[in-house]
Amino acid sequence: MNPIIPMEPISCEVIPQGDDWIAQVKWDGVRILTYFDGQRTHLYNRRINERTHQYPELADIQTYCKARSVILDGEVIALGADGKPSFHEVMRRDGIRRLEKVSQAQKAVPITYMIFDVLFTNNEWVIDLTLRERLNLLSEIIIPNDHVQLVEGHDDGNAMYEVIKQHGMEGIVMKNLNSKYVIGGKEKQWQKKKYYRDTIAVVGGVTLRDNVVNSLLLGLYDPQGRLFYIGHAGTGKLTRNDWVTLTEKIVPLIQNDRPFANTPARFKGAVWLRPSVTVKVQFAEWTEGYTLRQPSIQAVVDIPVDYCVLE
Incomplete structure (x- = not known):
């Protein structure tokens, strides 16, 4: 499997409204796509740099995914002392280059993979399915555990943004449930509004x-x-x-x-x-x-x- 450049949201000032839009937390972490060809699992970031060894918790994909082959999209996060996602903390894991330090880092900086999309499963591309269909597919194939969670969608973007502000988190991403997954760039069917x-x-x-x-x-x-x-x-x-x-x-x-x-x-x-x-x-x-x-x-x-x- 050749790694791809993932779909990105555009910035917005006005939060989109309507029954076709959902809001998700914009996690302050590292964008990671997981590739499983039926035998081996590889992780790559949005810049197509491999991160397989930095996150061994995600290597045994069959413990959290039922698909025979799959490409998953999500964000790896680590929590700070205040209980909120901390980019500084996750970079303590992402920045590791000496593999002998990984085991110690696992204990010092636990991570969670927040999965929000699927591009490929059981030897078929699913990027032309709607987001609504892809989310349903995710709920069927992902088995959440201590290190893997599915990102929830919420109907009211304005209400969710207020919650994000109250907790001092990064922001929200609004997604159109009818949208396809567009590889390789920014797309207006996904829109982000940052709090900071x-x-x-x-x-x-x-x-x-x-x-x-x-x-x-x-x-x-x-x-x-x-x-x-x-x-x-x-x-x-x-x-x-x-x-x-x-x-x-x-x-x-x-x-x-x-x-x-x-x-x-x-x-x-x-x-x-x-x-x-x-x-x-x-x-x-x-x-x-x-x-x-x-x-x-x-x-x-x-x-x-x-x-x-x-x-």
């Missing part, structure tokens, strides 16, 4: 305190490939060890030239970097000058810099 905003940004520079990175100068690329400075962040969910690890990572990236096309508002003492490191940033809003207000670093991520573009 986030982006994946490129680290173009850092500042240091006691020879350890303590803040990041962030950028996004424009359509012409120029890196534009969008803000400066030193707060968030990175631990002291995370900052030390990041300090080691940026050493071979140090350069003399500023990588940004525009001049950062704050760059005294900055160390410029070859754009290579990417981070997930949560923020309140865009300012008129197109910088981030109240940016907060959530995690260092394994996403190519060409993904980090100004929308």
Whole structure:
């Protein structure tokens, strides 16, 4: 089975209404598609990077799926200390590269696979079925357990969004029950409304305190490939060890030239970097000058810099 680029929702400000629309939680995790050809199971993220070894809890697919072969779509999440999905926590699992650390990480960071769609089952593509039909199929083939759950759909998107706001979660995804699954891009039959905003940004520079990175100068690329400075962040969910690890990572990236096309508002003492490191940033809003207000670093991520573009 060749991995595919999954269907994505478009952003919306007005929540779609009507009997044909359902609302689902937008989980703050890692998009993972599971492929089972009848013998072997493989996991891939939305960038088609394999993640089979990072999540061994999902390897024995026959413990939670009755299909003889299948492609499942969902989100792997991990809970933070507050009981809410935490992108920082799940990245502690997703970022593992040394396999000997996986067993220890399983105990430290339990994960749950939140399944919300099926593309292929019993040697047949089902992407031309309606979402309503695919959800019915999922309910027939998935056996929930401690690490696998089906994502519920709710009729009232506005009411669900209010609940999401009360709990400080990421947002909702509205889906048309008559929609087919469109491989490879964004589709208006799925629409997302976030409660808080986030982006994946490129680290173009850092500042240091006691020879350890303590803040990041962030950028996004424009359509012409120029890196534009969008803000400066030193707060968030990175631990002291995370900052030390990041300090080691940026050493071979140090350069003399500023990588940004525009001049950062704050760059005294900055160390410029070859754009290579990417981070997930949560923020309140865009300012008129197109910088981030109240940016907060959530995690260092394994996403190519060409993904980090100004929308």
